Amino acid sequence: xxxxxxxxxxxxxxxxxxxxxxxxxxxxxxxxxxxxxxxxxxxxxxxxxxxxxxxxxxxxxxxxxxxxxxxxxx
Numbered sequence: 001x002x003x004x005x006x007x008x009x010x011x012x013x014x015x016x017x018x019x020x021x022x023x024x025x026x027x028x029x030x031x032x033x034x035x036x037x038x039x040x041x042x043x044x045x046x047x048x049x050x051x052x053x054x055x056x057x058x059x060x061x062x063x064x065x066x067x068x069x070x071x072x073x074x
Contacts (some may be wrong), residue, residue, distance in 0.1 A: 012039045025062040
């Protein structure tokens with residue numbers, strides 16, 4: 001049986017590896033800008049101007065990267 005592709009993990013990993021600046025829109029309308037440093041099943045660690053913010057995924061609405069993200073085709 002083939003493994004299912006986890007697009008969310010692929011997307012966040014490309015943002016992290018390429019250090020692509022991203023705007024994160026939260027469900028309350030607030031916007032955060034920075035670079036994804038790490039992520040897990042529940043959180044995303046965003047770094048902005050040397051400061052880190054741990055964001056819970058349930059509070060995130062949208063990621064808007066500064067450039068298109070290319071995902072590996074598996």
